[in-house]
Every structure is written in structure tokens, then in C-alpha cells.
Amino acid sequence: MTSIQRIAIPAGLTIIRLTSTSRSKAVQAAGFLALEWCRSMDGLSWPVNVLASLFQSAMTRTEGFNEERVGIG
Known part of the structure; x- marks a missing residue:
């Protein structure tokens, strides 16, 4: 039986990747929160605003692009 060799990823690279991500x-969420606080998220409580900005920053990266216009005029 053959054994599967695993490639060891250096711990430093993993830490750098997780830190930069x-x-x-955080920067994307803060930017979205700052730009949309009084526009598309007007009337929501601050915890909902923070959660929505975190969600929006994750979804734009996950999907690759926005599928609808968010907060534009």
C-alpha cells in the first residue's frame, strides 16, 4: 500500500495569509460602513449596520462582483 505524502505548509505563511485576509x-467593512451609514443603512441600529457591512464585505469577495447596485443614488 502506498502512503500519501502531505505537503507541509510553513506556519509563517498561514499566519501571514490569515492576518492579511x-x-x-476589516478595512472593507469599515469603508462600506462609513460610506453607507446614512444612505442604504439609514434607520437601522448600529449592531445591524456593523453586521450588514461585514456581510457585504465578505459577499463582494466571495461572489467576485456585485450582482445588484448597492447604495448608488
């Missing part, structure tokens, strides 16, 4: 998501 989390910082990128």
Missing part, C-alpha cells in the same frame, strides 16, 4: 476584510 482579516485586515482586508
Whole structure:
């Protein structure tokens, strides 16, 4: 029986990747929150605004592009 060899990923690269991804998501969420606070998210409570901005920042990266116009005039 042959054994499967696993490729070891250095721990430093994993930490760098997770750190840069989390910082990128935080910046994207903060930007969306700042730009849409009084526009498309007007009338929502602040916890809902934060959650919506986190969701929006994750979905634009996951889908690759926006499928609908968000917060534009």
C-alpha cells in the first residue's frame, strides 16, 4: 500500500495569509460602513449596520462582483 505524502505548509505563511485576509476584510467593512451609514443603512441600529457591512464585505469577495447596485443614488 502506498502512503500519501502531505505537503507541509510553513506556519509563517498561514499566519501571514490569515492576518492579511482579516485586515482586508476589516478595512472593507469599515469603508462600506462609513460610506453607507446614512444612505442604504439609514434607520437601522448600529449592531445591524456593523453586521450588514461585514456581510457585504465578505459577499463582494466571495461572489467576485456585485450582482445588484448597492447604495448608488
